[in-house]
Amino acid sequence: MSDIKNYRELYNFVTExxxxxxxKLMIFEKFLLVRCGFEWLSDDTQDQIVEKLHSVYAEMADKVKLSDFLSAVYELIYEDLKGKPEKILRFQKKHILDKIDSFLCTA
Incomplete structure (x- = not known):
């Protein structure tokens, strides 16, 4: 990766x-920025959370901007999960979709 000379090359490398x-990196970064204990979870658990939330976002992407989705994730973490992001793994995808959708409707 040391041969990458600019952001375009980095972008191409990552997206290839x-x-x-x-x-996925933006979802990961959101968890790090909200300082909810995500950084203390194992790499595997972090990856599972990001993949699960990305699959939820993929279903909503045609009707919601990623920034709005990430704001709703923040609300989910603090209102429903009481700052314990690993609880997301226990939720069914439909439950997460409904929660995110409800946060977006009230915003």
């Missing part, structure tokens, strides 16, 4: 590996 990598 996974076309959704940037969205």
């Amino acid at each position: 590996q996974d076309p959704n990598a940037l969205e």
Whole structure:
């Protein structure tokens, strides 16, 4: 990766590996920024949370901006999960979709 000379090359490198990598990184970053204990979870658990939330976002992407989705994730973490992001893994995808959708409707 040291041969990468600019952001375009970095973008191309990352998205060639996974076309959704940037969205997943933004979800990952949101968890780090809200300082909810996510950073203390194992790498595997962090990856599972990001993948699960990205699959939820993929279903909503045609009707919601990623930034709005991330704001709703923040609300979900603090209102429903009481700052314990690992609880997301226990929720069914439909439950997360409904919660995110309800946060977006009230915003």
